[in-house]
Amino acid sequence: MPVSTFLVPSHLMLQLLTAAAPAPAPQAAPALPVAERLVGAALTEGHAWTRLAELTDGVGARLSGSEGAAAAVQWALRSFKADGVKAWLEPVKVPHWVRGEERAELLGSERFRGRPLSVMALGGSGATPPEGVTGEVVEVRSLEELGALGERVKGRIVLFNHIMQKPEDYGRFASLRSRGPAAAAKAGAVAALVRSLATASLATPHTGATRFEEGDPRIAAASVTVEDAELLSRLVAAGGPVRVKLVLGCQELPDADSFNVVAEVKGREKPQEVVLLGAHLDSWDVGTGAHDDGAGVVMVMEAARLLAKQRPAPRRTVRVVLFMNEENGLRGARAYAEAHAAELPRHVAALELDSGGGRPVGVVLRAGAGAAEKVRPWLSPLRTVGAGALMEGEAGGADLIPLMPARVPFFGLRQDASRYFDVHHTHADTLDKVDPVALAQSTAAVTWLAYAMAEMPELLPRPEVPTPSAGH
Ligand SMILES: [Zn+2]
Incomplete structure (x- = not known):
């Protein structure tokens, strides 16, 4: 069945959004036409799913150091460019273990x-x-x-x-x-x-x-x-x-040369302030990493594609980082934090999607006191996809750990992960396990969240530095 059969026709989107949204809060009114464009496109165009098929069925498994990982890097760079999003590679040495x-x-x-x-x-x-x-x-x-x-x-x-x-x-x-x-x-x-x-x-x-x-x-x-x-x-x-x-x-070969893939949509007013959207491009060497973390990769790529078409551009810069080597080393995450150390104080919000392609259920934060009040007025457009609530629990992600000492606020999308560990890290983590509708809904949610973080008039308060025992 074609994917589009499942999706909501775009002419219904504004009705849905308008019906679901209460009167917007005065200080931070999110523009409904923008929400309609971003959420509507993510729900109706099926672009994330197409990309996921390319990455899983086309590129395949992509453990750090492998040919598949190298092919994934080139695929991502090519895809960003095809989507009209500025992208580049940043080098990272990765472990090269083979089964x-x-x-x-x-x-x-x-x-x-x-x-x-x-x-x-x-x-x-x-x-x-x-x-x-x-x-x-x-x-x-x-x-x-x-x-x-x-x-x-x-x-x-x-x-x-x-x-x-x-x-x-x-x-x-x-x-x-x-x-x-x-x-x-x-x-x-x-x-x-x-x-x-x-x-x-x-x-x-x-x-x-x-x-x-x-x-x-x-x-x-x-x-x-x-x-x-x-x-x-x-x-x-x-x-x-x-x-x-x-x-x-199995064998541990010498470290291999690889890359994080970084892409950016420049902010219109405060381009030096960065909202980071992360996912990891590597996968295990079995299966094709459809849920882990192909889904996260295509969702943040699609957010970048849709935000790059948004006029006017959001206030701040949205930067997508496809981290290499989350699975067996976190070298990409460390390389990013080191290479960008000087600008981490201007990283104003960061998210990593690494919980598969399930449907969105809500939003979480890890920020200083008062963050929830600033974010809540921006969540109403997410009600149409079932993710309008701010939830208990902390936002995070393995690749974001090196950003913690710089007190970067985190935001996160909670997704339905009830079946995620059925196939996690197995031969069965393949495209057929990902529901196109759920993927489109989560893509819509993350696209809107990224826009909100980049457009909110005020910044999120920064969290405290974690105590040493809180790490790992
Ligand atoms: Zn993962």
Whole structure:
């Protein structure tokens, strides 16, 4: 079915917007005709979806350092130019990790028959010797449990198990993947298996980054499916040894040259003040990163295209940054903050879209006291797409972390992410999982939000510098 079938005809937009909007607040009246143009175009033209198809089906997977990532950079630059948006590349050195052979086997015993396990190396994992490593499985459910095992981890394969069920659990258990394998290695483990961070599983392993510090032993670390984690857990609980053989052939190649792609719509009155719209251009090497973060990329690109056509231009400059290497290093985010350090005090608002292509549900902020009152009058045009409410919770994004010391205010679009972790970091993160209507609605919302931030008469108050313990 053609995408346009789903979308709202533009002649209905003004009616919808007018019907939904109360009398605008006197000091900050957002111009309804502008809202109609921006929101209407995002909802009706289907341009973000077309771009997402180019990026996912055309360019494909784009892990940092890969040919796909290089192709994505050129695609983005070309696309901005085709859209009439000024764009350029800013260099960044990125890690270049590559996946190799990967297989695992549950070795049979007198209690159970052996069988293959479905595994996927975690980004940053070390390799096994070609013949693999074999060890007895020891299960832990937290880093504290691992610490308590002490000597008993030596020579073992540590299974990091957990009970992720809903999207909000991701933050709760992600450190098992990011820090568990390194901690297991230090304790003498020969390999680590991490239960996939997933809200659903059809025997699907989910990859993701794991971190080894310089000089740490770098063992093989792989994700296992929810089903296999449950199986291993049951067999271990039943007593008696459970042995697994793991073969991983991944490699860390020398750092590669890459780029952040930056684009800009100059402000009419205060061009030196920057509203930053971010998303990350890299993806994992499996699937095509449709939700993570192709959707974010095409939404901020579309916001730039529509704002570039807006006359008069918004008061401030809107800058789009497609960060490289969010997934396994944040090098692009750090490179941007360093290269633009001098102008960060004039970054007046920043957003990152990195929660997939779901429908918009509301707006969040991370700013100083009084920000909500300044923003609220600008949200009425978002009611037509269901995102007119200012919500609890803080705006943020991994690529925005390096902007925090400069006290850059953040704004964010909350989206429906209820299915996001079903396919996150898997072979199944593909275009068919993205709903064109939801993508268009979120595109409309972010386009209007960007306009509002760039046009509001007053600036958002800047937040406090986070205390050191609040990071990561
Ligand atoms: Zn992401």
